[in-house]
Amino acid sequence: MNDFSLNIENLSKSFTIHAQGGLRLPVLKSFDLDVASGECIALVGPSGAGKSTLLRCIYANYLADSGRIALNNHGEVVDIRTAAPREVLKLRQHVIGYVSQFLRVIPRVPTVQVVAEPLRDRNIPADEATARAEKLLARLNVPEKLWQIPPATFSGGEQQRVNIARGFIYDFPLLLLDEPTASLDRANGSVVIELINEARERGAAIIGIFHDEDVRAEVATRLVEVQPLQAAA
Amino acid sequence: MTALMDQDQPLLRVSSVTKYYDLMIGCRNVSFDLWPGEVLGIVGESGSGKSTLLNCLSTRLEPNSGAIEYNTRASGLVDLFTMSEAERRMLMRTDWGFVHQNPRDGLRMGVSAGANIGERMMAVGARVYGDIRESAAHWLGRVEFDIDRMDHLPSTFSGGMQQRVQIARNLAVNPRLIFMDEPTGGLDVSVQARLLDLLRELVGDLGLSAIVVTHDLAVARLLSHRLMVMRNGEVVESGLTDQVLDDPQHPYTQLLVSSILQV
DSSP states (O other): OTTEEEEEEEEEEEEEEGGGTSEEEEEEEEEEEEEETTOEEEEEOOTTSSHHHHHHHHTTSSOOSEEEEEEEETTEEEETTTOOHHHHHHHHHHTEEEEOSSOOOOTTOOHHHHHHHHHHTTTOOHHHHHHHHHHHHHHTTOOGGGTTSOGGGSOHHHHHHHHHHHHHSSOOSEEEEESTTTTOOHHHHHHHHHHHHHHHHTTOEEEEEOOSHHHHHHHOSEEEEOOOHHHHO | OOOOOOOSSOSEEEEEEEEEETTEEEEEEEEEEEOTTOEEEEEOOTTSSHHHHHHHHTTSSOOSEEEEEEEETTTEEEEGGGSOHHHHHHHHHHTEEEEOSSHHHHSOTTSOHHHHHHHHHHHTTOOOHHHHHHHHHHHHHHTTOOGGGTTSOGGGSOHHHHHHHHHHHHHTTOOSEEEEESTTTTSOHHHHHHHHHHHHHHHHHHTOEEEEEOSOHHHHHHHOSEEEEEETTEEEEEEEHHHHHHSOOSHHHHHHHHTOOOO
């Protein structure tokens, strides 16, 4: 696990809104960040500074304009910004886990299968994947009666826990966490803190956005500031 | 989505394909590689050239220029339009499937559901009645079709059931590549959701490659790994499906994405 790192160099990302006559909104400019395994980086900065945008660029969900997002996995280096779609999909299967703020799932797929999917994608037998998904859902206090129901109608906090379970069911070397405790009460929040710390101790590299300062204090090994561009200029 | 196979050759290699209808452009200068296990979505409004492209790729139409190479089991990448008509037809029977929007275009309405599947299997050499019937039942089961109705005519089925039979008919010969033209186009949303989930599962489990033409971005998001956006016969943007939909770069893609109705 020690030969895993993420090196972001000179990363810039802007949005061009064509419906507004090509209005250009710069969000990140010449951003640098190095993350090693066993680290948990907390991104800090005001809303709209580009913290979520940075996570999405690392997941290749957003296309960065320039710079490098070099992922070094046991000597194999891939620049996520320019990688072909099939390379990115492979990384998402094996290397990068992402817990977004909102759950996006296929209609009518039961919760337990939504959670088990990252394992099924890796050809882990259905019964083992299901057992692990159930264990994690139980740990996150998602009531057992909900496991066979698709999560579309769940409360915000329940959906968030399903999302967290999906992100933590497999030992991804890199975890991107966008406000993983935002809609959770204190008890469930502390389960998530435990999961994050366990992941870091097993050697995961973690980059997260944690608005709750208590949560941040319990998980972060380093704070990295993301400044809004106007203020930085 | 399920594991992409690690193979170092594309299954389909498309280079600068152009098709005109008289002086009208069907599609122009389209190039891409499709890899084993990959699902490519092609989106765009009516008249954007997506169906023309699909028909060229599946050799139903001959392009005016460009090359479409297919990775044959026997001799690797071969240009489809240099093959003989007989070779091409054999390939369509053994390696490919085509799921039409309207099941009537892909089914024989005068024979039973079971016979629709058996017929495809006989076309590739199956002869023993018991085996054919057993296999037809197996594939009908995979698409969650009520086996008790396998001897009934497709005209007595609902649209969703007909579409299931059409999909089973295509899967029964173990194809490597499936073309789909608006596969859930004419169906109720509830039937559509179940069928999409089923298609996604089957494509993943069987390791199939697929090219799915749709005007429905939600369908494209659910089914495809990769997306190509077409307008006026040309590909204006392509990339990872969620990237194209969440961070569209081209003005036309931005317009398409911002036009989706939210429920």
